[in-house]
Amino acid sequence: MTQPQLLDLKILARQAGAILREGFGRQHQVDYKSLTDIVTEIDRQSEEFLTGQVLSRFPGDTIQGEEGGLTQGENGRVWHIDPLDGTVNYAHGVPIFSVSLACAWDGAVQLGVVYDPMRDEMFSARRGQGAWLNDAPIHVSQTEELVSALLVTGFPYTIREQEATNLDHFTHFCMRARSVRRLGSAALDLCYVAAGRLDGYWEIGIHSWDVAAGGLIVEEAGGRVTTLRGDEAYFKPPYDLACANPRLQPQMLDVLRLGLTRS
Template identity: 50%
Template sequence: MNQFLSFAEAIAREAGAILRDRFGTTFAVRHKGRIDLVTEVDVLAERHIHDRIRAQFPDHELLAEEGGLTQTVSDFRWIVDPLDGTTNYAHGYPFFSVAIALEHRQETVVGVVYDPLRDELFSAAKGQGACCNHRPIQVSAVDTLEQALLVTGFPYNVKASPQKNLDHFSAFLDVAQAIRRDGSAALDLAYVAAGRFDGFWELNLSPWDMAAGSLLVTEAGGRVTAFDGQPFSPYVAEIVASNGRIHDAMGQVLMASGQTAMRAVQRGSV
């Protein structure tokens, strides 16, 4: 996997340079939903990544946030988010990233998340551990929710979404040390891998939000599953990731708060 990892790191840095150079300048912004944004910089960065992958690996599939799926007959699929944290970027809030993953036969084998403003490159290859700027990283040793710093996110249009995450957020407020919401799921997962956060959960995500970061967490010694503890898939729109030590406790909170929210919905429909 080393050739793929080195390639992913290189193109993440190249795309990150595009984001960094345009950050804080004037650029076109449009809506692809009522609230969901896309900037011309997203498109430029994705086009660069697309062209580099096509030139190097023309037979590989490519799934990208803005361009969708470029389908081929291949065991390999690149999963790309050229700008994870577009709303942050459009508002000048300095928390965003480039996320690139590679699947081989439906298994994520390479994951890279790059923060261009801090010049932090988080990377992992299956079975080789995780690094930040090529220095090994590992998850935290916190073993109780009471001591845990957690992170999450909310849907773009939380008012219209049937799954608002507010029930889970409220439940964790009662048991965790603190919760953050920064707006880039890929970078949140990288921070779990680096031990900066102890756990992360979120709903309504896409494969490009989760694929790279989920590998970082597992290769750094953490655990990633669905809310109910079932095996994780980036094609199922929910994730809980942790240092492993608090994972079962997080799962219990998520399942209990989800059941409470479901009962409230049922009562309201009667």
């Protein structure tokens, strides 16, 4: 069985990124998965390309994709594919989006890449070997106090339909951190934490393809990644995450508990 290499994921992400870049700024066919959760024809083109390439080069692998759902394989290796993370940004002409690819075996994500085609930035990691941005090593920030931290988060598409909205957490962090951003691409949020551009990230209501690659990249950049309740086995439903450097992340968990105790 041919084993995927990090270079394979980088090549695929760049090729999918070219599809996104070519379509950016054009009028798109927008379909609605829910009131606010949309998909464009470019999402589908990107995922069809990635799925076809993976199945042809690594037959027997399982694919979990955002748009195509589960393609079940038989060899135990799983790909988590987000062909366009940041679709709402993309459809509105906001140049903050990415391609996210991760490959897991032996019960853990082993390879991950997140590619920003508008900035030509390739974030990548291999378990146990570190994390990189365009082949230069990256590390999480050294910020030690929450009051000095620039954080990032997102909100679930089902915010109008569920009790857990993340708004309580957002309010608590706005009152305790330097500031909080909302960029619209969970994969890039995680990579910006890994690169030290942002100090911490938390979110609820996400999916495996949102965080598979980015979570590994943060870990390999020296960050700590857990669920909102501090469980280090974070890569499991319902996929809520909190991450930062090892000094800052426990402070984030303390703030998150303020909202969790009321839910």
